[in-house]
Amino acid sequence: MSDTPNGMSRREELLSVATKLFAARGYHGTRMDDVAEAVGLNKATVYHYYASKSLILYDIYKTAADFTVGALHDDPSASARETIYHFTRRLLVGIASDVERAAVYFQEGPYITEWFTEEQVAYIREKETQVYEHVRDVIDRGIASGEFYDCDSHVLALGYIGMTLGSYRWLRPQGRRTAQEIAAEFSTALLRGLIRDETVRAQSPLGIDVDDAEKAAQ
Amino acid sequence: MSDTPNGMSRREELLSVATKLFAARGYHGTRMDDVAEAVGLNKATVYHYYASKSLILYDIYKTAADFTVGALHDDPSASARETIYHFTRRLLVGIASDVERAAVYFQEGPYITEWFTEEQVAYIREKETQVYEHVRDVIDRGIASGEFYDCDSHVLALGYIGMTLGSYRWLRPQGRRTAQEIAAEFSTALLRGLIRDETVRAQSPLGIDVDDAEKAAQ
Missing domain, CATH: 1.10.10.60 (Homeodomain-like)
Incomplete structure (x- = not known):
């Protein structure tokens, strides 16, 4: 080639x-x-x-779905807040790196059953379910351990996924704020709302020092 | 007729x-x-x-945009947290009442310049700007008064709008949770994350008693 x-x-x-x-x-x-x-x-x-044209669309879909599943934080010893923050950061950095891919993914979502085979649709749906369940389970884990307030993890997982993935509408690689900064803002807002412990909440809602994390990611 | x-x-x-x-x-x-x-x-x-077909689409758009602007809370004496909660509740109740309208609005968004006149596009954009600026200004008002932590009101307004409006993807009028309940979950998560005062935050993050508000709305 x-x-x-x-x-x-x-x-x-x-x-x-x-x-x-x-x-x-x-x-x-x-x-x-x-x-x-x-x-x-x-x-x-x-x-x-x-x-076929639909195979191009499927390639876009599969790449985006695999990327999102890959962004799930896989360290089971991490706190719930760290897990949410790392997922958010990877996701927003990924979206900023290819905004059009994310746009196609969301814009065509309602119609994919028209273009894809049943197997293709099932693959995409399975990845979406994995992402939703991961976020819900992390919130549930935080509630169970006492790290988070009690809340409806189902509704908040859907809302938070909408908030982060929906950023393709306005997230730009060369924008005023970097994807990392936006991830820190989103995670801080959600996590300050979930964390029970007043000291953790005020001092390290992301579970880590953001500056250290950005250095480590470079 | x-x-x-x-x-x-x-x-x-x-x-x-x-x-x-x-x-x-x-x-x-x-x-x-x-x-x-x-x-x-x-x-x-x-x-x-x-x-023309585009006039049907414009009617859908104009109705949705006018509804969203109408959902902005207009009581200047209300606290920032009450304002955000009431807006969220009206918006989610509206989306649940016509999920397809919200779906069309978002799904066709990237292409409206192809179908609408410049005046029509300008009307829709003006309403969207009003909604964004309202949410951003309410957050800024909360920061200025000391009600909220300092944060990037621009990024959080965009994120919160994405979280609430994006709910058309899964919000169903006959779902497990009502639109009012989901509005309370979303607002509580965001506002617990923003409110500085520990007592307000723990006891009345929405600024009002939700049960009273639901009774009043009936």
């Missing part, structure tokens, strides 16, 4: 261009001809990489 | 049916023929009520 001048493989470039077109015009409003023209390939070459 | 058996005017019924179709198939994927067929009118009659 030959490389393009920007270092992406042809397939990666095709995916990137298609993602931008789907984000701007919608999947339904974008034809394979538009993709071929925008990427500067003939249509036969496009079909060599993706046998 | 003749009334239908369910008490809606023909125009209201047409709008309701079109909203459901747009929510399920997307605006782009729904033809005026589909709307006419689903509502049981001939196409000429549909065009009598709406001269």
Whole structure:
């Protein structure tokens, strides 16, 4: 597979261009001809990489869903607040790195059963369930241990996922605040609302020093 | 204008049916023929009520945008926490009352410049700005008065709007929790995170007794 001048493989470039077109015009409003023209390939070459338009969309979906599951914090010894903060930070950094991918994911969500096979839909739904259950379970773990106030973990998990994932609407890589800073703001607001212990709440609602965490992440 | 058996005017019924179709198939994927067929009118009659498909979409948008602005709490003597709670409650009750309208609003958002006139887009954008600025200003007011911790009101306003408006994805009128209950959960989580005063925070984060408020709203 030959490389393009920007270092992406042809397939990666095709995916990137298609993602931008789907984000701007919608999947339904974008034809394979538009993709071929925008990427500067003939249509036969496009079909060599993706046998159908829906396979491009599925590639976008699968990448985004796998990324989100990968962002789940997997250290079982971490406190609930640390777990939520790390997940939020990874998620927002990921969204900021490819806002169009997140936009396509959310914009086309209601219609994927029209374009995807049952197996494809089941794969995506399974990942979404994993993410929701993880966030709910972390909140439940915090409640059970006394770290958090009692609350409806189901409703708060859905709300918090909406708050973080919905940021693709306005999160920009070159914006006024970095994705890390926004993650710290979101996590602090939620966690200050959940944490019982007044000292923890006032002094380290994220469970860690944010400056240290940003250094460690670099 | 003749009334239908369910008490809606023909125009209201047409709008309701079109909203459901747009929510399920997307605006782009729904033809005026589909709307006419689903509502049981001939196409000429549909065009009598709406001269174009985009005017139906604009009616959905304008109604939703006006409703959201109308949900802003207008009592300047209320505390910041009460203001946020009342806005959240009105908004979630409104979304639960017409989930499809909210779905169309969000799903078609990225593409409205394709379908609407500049004046129509400007009207919608102005309402969205009003809502964002109201939430941001309420948080700023709470910070200035010492009611809230210092925080990035811009980021939190965007996050909180995403959390509340994004609930159309899973909020159902007949769900396990009512819209009022979900509003209380969301507001409590955010406000416990913002309120400085430990007694207020622990005892009345919403600024009012929720049971009283629900009685008053009935």
